[in-house]
Amino acid sequence: MTSEPELVRLQKVLAKAGVASRRAAEEMIVRGRVSVDGEVVRELGTKVDPDTAVIRVDGDRVVVRDDLVYLALNKPRGMHSTMTDDRGRPCVGDLVADRTERLFHVGRLDADTEGLLLLTNDGELAHRLMHPSYEVLKTYVAEVEGVVPRGLGARLTSGVELDDGPVKADRFRVLDSRPGRAMVEIVLHEGRNHIVRRLLDEVGHPVRRLVRTAIDDVTLGQLKPGSLRPLTRKELAALHAAVGL
Ligand code: URA
DSSP states (O other): OOOOOOOEEHHHHHHHTTSSOHHHHHHHHHTTOEEETTEEOOOTTOEEOTTTOOEEETTEEEOOOTTOOEEEEEEOTTOBSSSOOTTOOOBGGGGGTTOSSOOEEESOOOTTOEEEEEEESOHHHHHHHHOGGGOOOEEEEEEEESOOOTTHHHHHHHOEEETTEEEOOSEEEEEEEETTEEEEEEEESOOOTTHHHHHHHHTTOOEEEEEEEEETTEEOTTOOTTOEEEOOHHHHHHHHHHTTO
């Protein structure tokens, strides 16, 4: 048996989602800044089902379901990108073991790779973020061996052949260069296994250390290894836009 959806006034839903006070949300509605399921709504009496309504403010998707959780984690080196580990190795599930939601990680980082990993219980968003067709950009900083020649960026952005097919970097830049090693930043829109390590290996610059610093507009910032933070409304709006939600 399906129960009747519980309809709630739009300004209350927006206020609960932290967009604005109820009064300010009313102002936004009257000014035509709010849409529900693709239609601009200016009526203050409008009620919506927060479980299903697609609500946007100034075009930005607002997540109004209060059961959905979105976290950014700075995964430390040595930790596995799994929710449980039957061999008792440290895994990201350990960091959220006390939470009641059934969270999962969006994609993976190698155990040796550090940096940004998203955790959520939003299956639709997670699925799209991982799906290659949406080409979500991921930024990595790598410490590599060797002196990076001029022209490496052009080679990486024009495409390099790997065992399982070609890969193209979207952007590449050298951040720092010292005798025998360099720090580089590389942006890719795909997520095949060990892709950054394999790519940089292929062009003669094995990776010594690898950190993912951003996924689309979500950046690692000052988040400490092993720490989590909730995504901001702006970040969530950007992620939804990146995958057409
Ligand atoms: N590319 C890699 O080689 N490793 C990661 O963990 C992520 C991207």
